[in-house]
Every structure is written in C-alpha cells, then in structure tokens.
Amino acid sequence: MKIKGDVISKEDMTVDGEVEGKLEARDRLTIGPTGKVDAAIKASEVVVGGTVKGNVDASQRIVLRKGANLVGDVKTAGIVIEDGAYFRGGIDIARPENSR
16 A cells, blocks of 8 residues: 555554655554655654654654664654664654653
C-alpha cells in the first residue's frame, strides 16, 4: 500500500508499506522492515526497521533496528542505534516531556 498525505493516529501505528507526507502518532510509531517513509514524523516513541527519509520528533525515544536506514534530523530524549543500522543527520537530545 502507498499513502500520500497526512496520517494522524491516537493509537500505536505500524507502517509496512510506503508513506509520503506526514506521520503523527500519540504513542508508538513503528516502521516495519518493509516500510518506506518519506515524511516528517512525530510520536512519543519511534521504532525504525525500514527506511525513513525526513525529520523525526520523538518525545521519549527513537530506536533504529538492525537494517534500518534513517536520513534526517532527529529530536528526542533518548536514542538507540543497533549495529547494522544506518543514520545520517543531526541529533538534538531534549529532556523528556514528563521531567521536571
């Protein structure tokens, strides 16, 4: 499946197809191993197993799984990059939203 446009979810969301535009999830957004995303992403937690081109804003954390490919700037409180993941861009480590 290929989606062009904005996708906004109040639930956890998993992308295993192609999305171009904007992705926003209240909680966890997972890009599966077959997922290809060319979009601005905003979620509490972002887990990438596929390919992402665009900026990622995750209030809690970003996880790049083995085989993931992320090109873009990220803003997050924490980041995990597994061996075998590719990342190119800037990292802005922010304080978690619920910290004092």
